[in-house]
Amino acid sequence: MNIWSYILKRVLLMLPTLFGVVAITFAVIQFVPGGPVEQALLEMKGRSGGGEASGGGASGYRGRQGIDEQRIEEIKKLYGFDKPPLERFGQMLKGFATFDLGQSFYHHADVWTLVKSKLPVSITIGLWTFFLTYLISVPLGIAKAVREGSRFDSLSSVVVLVGYSIPGFVLGVFLLVVFGGGSFLQWFPLRGLTSDNWATLSWFGKITDYLWHIALPVTASVAGAFAVTTMLTKNTFLEEIRKQYVLTARAKGLSERKVLYKHVFRNALIPLVTGFPAAFIGAFFAGSLLIETLFSLDGLGLLSYESVIRRDYPVVMGTLYLFTLIGLVVKLLGDLCYVWADPRVQFESLSK
Incomplete structure (x- = not known):
């Protein structure tokens, strides 16, 4: 096939x-x-x-x-x-x-137009969550695998597990109370992606204002997400390091760096690469409702929740249709990425 x-x-x-x-x-x-x-x-x-x-x-x-x-x-x-x-x-x-999702009962607007208007918020949180998660998790997981059993491995595991055990919305509440003008400091804004005077700011001011607004919601989103990826990276690297071909490469006199990055790296990254599409799309929607509600961000999560509460059935069905279709396509892309990362896998085995 x-x-x-x-x-x-x-x-x-x-x-x-x-x-x-x-x-x-x-x-x-x-x-x-x-x-x-x-x-x-x-x-x-x-x-x-x-x-x-x-x-x-x-x-x-x-x-x-x-x-x-x-x-x-x-x-x-x-x-x-x-x-x-x-x-x-x-x-x-x-x-x-024909991707005609109907008209919203509550907003009196085309559902597809509504979805597109909410995408910037969800894409912003999703992209930052996805990239920061992998930029932190993969290097940290490799370092933990190489230094397994060391003090660094133990201390970082405690930090990772603590971050995983705290739900994103709970961390978001804590960040708002401490840094968002709650009971202590007022370093970050409470709502929105930009300030009211954003249009009048210079390009540097716009970038600073944007980063200032997304700091807390992105931190709350990343905290739990990077723990799973870190431990997955560590475990896959450990599994590969203990295999026979690694011992053979070391016996031939190859340096530890060459063994790690030339032989182990590609095989160990297969589970991570195949999970890229799902993680990329999942970052847009997973937990977005609570984060968007908490930080008053008008995105897809909040739109879906409000449509259910208001019985706005065209929005409910339209967003469900889009999310399901995206999920199915992402699953297909994940399987194709698996074959791309490991040519030994054949399509006949995937279709069984």
Whole structure:
């Protein structure tokens, strides 16, 4: 099986997976109480909060009492709930096929436009988290493997495990309290990626202002992420160092540096290289909700959370579709990276 046949087979397998995820989520949504119709009726009655009926219709919902039936039908038509669920599901799939994700009930804007407007925040946190994690973790993991059992290895392991044991949002709260104007120092801003006067600053001032704003959220995101990568790097290097070919290379008189970087390095980095795509995309979304909420950053995590709370179903389904599609593509890229890093792996074995 050549590479193109393998890619085609994987893409064809993605389609039923993507369909299943979207179909199950759509079915669950039909039974979620307090849908957009019910919330609209509550607003009309001057009340707030969720309802007790299903997410799709207003039938049997006590919030409809005192509201004209024609008005209720107009609201249902406005949100598309005047059609049967299967018809709505079919229209949604047709739109997804052309990346038409629909219109947001709450924001009254195209879902794809909303996603693009939130991407800069998520990309900013994700890129910094990804690059800092690998820039710190890989060299640290190699150093720990080479110096296994030393005082450096023990002390760094304590630091790594402490960082791993503290959730990112807990560290974020601590950083805000200590350095963000809480109870102690006011060295860093509490919210946003830039200051209000960012447009009037010089290019150097803009860079400084930007780095000043992202210091705390990026620190909170990186703290837990780099621990896993560090220990993975250390363990993979230790496993390779103990193999027979390393002993043979040393017996031939090669220096420790050549043995490490010419022989061990490539084989040990295979698990890390194959995890690059997933780590790169995961840095954008993993834990982004809590970090974005804590530091008042208007990104994809906050958008997804608010859409669930407000029953903004087009945003829920649209973002779920995009995230699932990205996850499937990233999994495929991870497998291709594995073959690229280790040519001994054949596509037949990956497809089993």
